[in-house]
Amino acid sequence: MKNNLQVNIGLAFLRISASAMILTHGYPKFQKLLSGDFEFGDPLGLGATPSLFLAIIGEFICPILVMIGFKTRWAALPTAITMAVAAFIVHAQDPFGNKEKALLFLTIFVTIMLLGPGKYSIDKK
Template identity: 45%
Template sequence: MKTSKYTNSAYSDIGLLILRVFLGLSMCFGHGLGKWNNLFSGEEIQFADPFGIGALPSLAMAVFAEVICSILLALGLLTRWILIPLIVTMLVAVFIVHVSDGFGVMEKALLYGIGYMTILFTGPGRFSIDAFLKSKNK
């Protein structure tokens, strides 16, 4: 039986790379940069305050997760650590911000959250900065 030059492991790593880059960049550009612009616009901040800490700190935490953590996710740097704020942000979106909305409204947050949890459990894969740094430390 002839074997492929790609193993199931290589395909899994390619899949994780695609998932990480897509989730990271689509969250950053589709959601995070709008919040970033709102945060630094100089105008009055109008944002959900689910933890009672104020609109500005709530927005700043969302910007940190959706811009900074998303870029790090796409790069595969500090992957498991930066997934924690991203997952928390999606849990807030589903169970606090959109809890009374229909499934169609909360569907994006659920999809992002499931993708983030998948990467949390599997790790970033071989094609990540984390894997490169780990191989250098051996």
Template identity: 45%
Template sequence: MKNSYITNLNLRGVDLGLLIFRIGISALMLTHGVPKLIKFFGPEELTFGDPLGFGPEFTFTFAVLAEFVCAVFIIFGFLTRFAAIPLVITMAVAALIVHMPDGFGRQELPLLYFFGFLCIVFTGGGKYSLDFLISKRKK
């Protein structure tokens, strides 16, 4: 019996896995980013936490950019590693500061996003990304 599924590294499979992971985790993040984007442009007065002392406007703007703009960039694989960094920061703050008093039940989701986007920081977008197409054209 061939153990190719255990020992053989299939790069096409790795790149396809990265594509599925990238799109999946970022699409799920958009379910948090889109409501913030709507609120950002909406008529209501801004009320948002300020866990790091930068001011609620800056904190909310950073969250919108991370959870919407960066998530869209990652879906397309554009500036993938750089786009994942604000999401790592946002999710670390959410898990370790904002939801710390609430217990692990409220920390779990931001921690899952944190580790997922941290993996993307290290792996990049893979072969099926705009980053790959752009780097291929430059060569």
């Protein structure tokens, strides 16, 4: 079994790297919002603007919290939900290759929810 140092470094690496990667998807949406462009898909039937806000929460705000390890388990939940919507609703009819990235992010953020942030985080759990 790995020692605690390796586990905690691994958890920090997983949190930081996955969050940094998903931010590349969330930041353009955040910029879109700031520019006043609210045109966006509506996969849940909530309307374009609420869908954009939810995507920004799941792909920009919460990954920043996960990255720094603040309220990590709770912050990972909206990202996991966003990726589930992307994989199973937005890309439902698409081939596996089109939904693979969303499924990988879903798996990673569910894992972060289950394991927690580790020692090297603001939460320090």
